[in-house]
Amino acid sequence: MTKNRHEELGLSDDQVFDMYRTMLLARKIDERMWLLNRSGKIPFVISCQGQEAAQVGASYALNLEEDYALPYYRDMGIVLSFGMTARELMLSAFAKAEDPNSGGRQMPGHFGQKKNRIVTGSSPVTTQVPHAVGIALAGKMEKKDFVSLVTFGEGSSNQGDFHEGANFAGVHKLPVIFMVENNKYAISIPVEKQIACEKVSDRAVGYGMPGETVDGNDPLAVYEAVKKAADRGRNGEGPSLIEAVSYRLTPHSSDDDDRSYRGKDEVDEAKKRDSLITFGNYLREADILTEEKEKQLEQELKDIVNDATDYAEEAPYASPETLWDYVYEE
């Protein structure tokens, strides 16, 4: 029975394998970044670990040639899906000139790449939400068919920009998909201390849009919800709010120590539901991830990550005087 879940959603074996590959690539790049950080080679890491299923499941439900992504800092799975490469992510981690996100100006995790419609982001959280609404508004004005996907954490769903943006999109019936990646923690603050309602998706009713909470460890469940939201958007039915519940498997960032606010047992328990394990098992049971294929994949991704690391480490920094460039149009 489980075997047919992806087929019921209209996904081929190749497509779900590809989803798993992107999830695993994100995890492998992320793990390498931690090693590079702990060995003193890069100053900072902020992780996607534990959220790959939600990120990749959502992306694959979209038109990756036309739709817009407004990711937040953990969304390596989204930017990889939208076309950013491992080399480009490593160039950002090493803050090198060739980094397409910012040329080494921003910290890692501050994604942006116009050619792939990944919209530039900043550090103050949730500012990207009204931008997603503006892009959808522009699309509506220009009679385009795309939707915008904007993601943010459950903590960020308390910001005024979430409320203002969601309400604007609701009033003007704009094709925006608001996806909360609820990983249970905003740095040290657990979700119970962030929101008074049971689910973030409960807030949707206030904006005149449907709200749905799905298992963020299940890429197929997220895919299904986002696909439905994208269809709604394209049909002129307006925005949707989706809450993908997962768990942050790492500390907030390389500068955080999560042992000071949560127990190891809790983290170990969450690791059992890690989407890379559960989705991997699903694909194994469906004979999509055979032993041989898995071995090949491991080797392929290892080569990609090694190549990306070496390339980025060797790449030059921006020359100091270029800090004067691009304050205004030149």
Next chain:
Amino acid sequence: MPVISYIQAVTQGLKEEMRRDNKVFVLGEDVGVRGGVFRATDGLYEEFGENRVLDTPLAESAIAGVGIGAAMYGMRPVAEMQFADFIMPAVNQIISEAAKVRYRSNNDWSVPMTIRAPYGGGVHGALYHSQSVEALFAGTPGLKIVMPSTPYDVKGLLKASIRSNDPVLFFEHKRAYRLIKGEVPEEDYTLPIGEADVKREGSDITVITYGLCVHFALQAAEKLEKDGIDVHILDLRTIYPLDKESVIQAAKKTGKVLLISEDNKEGGIISEVSAIISENCLFDLDSPIERLAGPDVPAMPYAPSMEKHFMMNPDKVEKAMRNLAEF
């Protein structure tokens, strides 16, 4: 050449740009059916329809943020803040986002957006409908801040702002809206952002100011002329980034400089102008640089007695000019 009011120049500039380029659209509170609470967008809804003259929810951060998103896509939004005093919820969007998008993306993305906001006092607006907020935004590289004084400058600079590929804050003095009238060509023209303008040639003292105060200075200069005092007046027009060359030239011309602003004195635009002059004109100055500005209190009170005491006017300007001339 037709004579129109300051606010008619705003409307005309908007209308012409919307006709010229269909990527230009207006968004804000009450800008549509109502035509704006000051009537700055009067007639636009009728001509361009609700899709290009967008009445938004009452939420300033969304007005700015949605505009930024549309601008990053390639539109040319003109967002209206109903009063400059109400821009505060949008500060994060303006300073953290609009101003930094080009820089942080290494020129990959840009924000060709204009934000219009009526500022200034003398209209019985009390604390929250009278403020000058430019100093909060000045000193934010990536932003341009335009504060025109005449209908001619309004139209030319508004059109230039809308065509700018970087974000522009366009502050309009609300008392000037109907008080100030002037000749404005009907044809298309733009004026360069970042260039100050000599509004009066003179040789005895230099006044550097912007906005409504330009008119107070011009009126006072007429009076002083009768007594043989010849006043040179430089209108900054763009208060960020400042036109340093013109400031230096104007200061050197007479060696006596009076800086005027309606805003609080401390930390204002004229403080930066003063620093530029100090750095560059030491041996050309014949007197200390004088600043005439609003009092350092939180904002303009409602009662006419206190409002009048706060507000700049031609008499205060005339007095300061005479003192400087006599130095």
